[in-house]
Amino acid sequence: MKNFPQHAFHLVDMSPWPLTGSISALMLTTGLIKWFHLNSSSLLILAFLTTSLTMFQWWRDITREGTFQGLHSSLVTKGLKWGMILFITSEVLFFFSFFWGFFHSSLSPAVELGGLWPPKGIQPFNAFSIPLLNTAILLSSGATITWAHHFFLESNYEESFDGLLCTVVLGFIFTLLQGFEYMEAPFSMADSVYGSVFFLATGFHGLHVIIGSIFLLVTLFRLYLFHFSALHHVGFEAAAWYWHFVDVVWIFLFISIYWWGS
Secondary structure (H helix, E strand, C coil), X not given: CCCCCCCXXXXXXXXXXXXXXXXXXXXXXXXXXXXXXXXXXXXHHXXXXXXXXXXXXXXXXXXXXXXXXXXXXXXXXXXXXXXXXXXXXXXXXHXXXXXXXXXXXXXXXXXXHCCCCCCCCCCCCCCCCHHHHHHHHHHHHHHHHHHHHHHHHCCCHHHHHHHHHHHHHHHHHHHHHHHHHHHCCCCCCCCHHHHHHHHHHHHHHHHHHHHHHXXXXXXXXXXXXXXXXXXXXXXXXXXXXXXHHHHXXXXXXXXXXXXHCC
């Protein structure tokens, strides 16, 4: 019998989803440009469809290999956790660039801005209206995901399901309120560096909230199907870590851009 080498790492099966995901991401950015400049959303809609299909099938394959095929050993699980930690670290650095741009412009406003911050003609949001409400919502969602994780470790799946459901609902409420805030905004992305930094930072955070809400929704569905156990729930943990990251970034956004920056 041929002896196969024992590797100290996880060798994944061949998959088309990284390729379709990258093509979908390219279509998404190109579709946004086409929508902005030509007012045509056909490519953007197609990109959303292909991205959604890739997400669904990739999650399906990971769920299948981890839950039913038994391929997620302790070594593989450790690698997945480190991968998630490094991914979140890269996201922290991503948002750090936005904060750098914001403080670079706000601490020493240029002459073109009138030497003022916010620039002359910009009416900033009231930090103690919708932004404060969204802060309370996200902090509450951080408490509910911790509640869900705590009861899950105690094998109380009913309480865990309720806590996770509350987290998903709070995430979607946050997104709706942010969308309402954008529609009522007294300035646009084209209004000096203030508008650019504001919509880039808060918009990308809103995108992360949407992604995190989908992540939690998939976790909720898997919890309903009893895919997790107290000893094997790396998907649950990854979703919780990502959501806590979203919470912390929003606190910094609220303090610096909405409150101090206004």
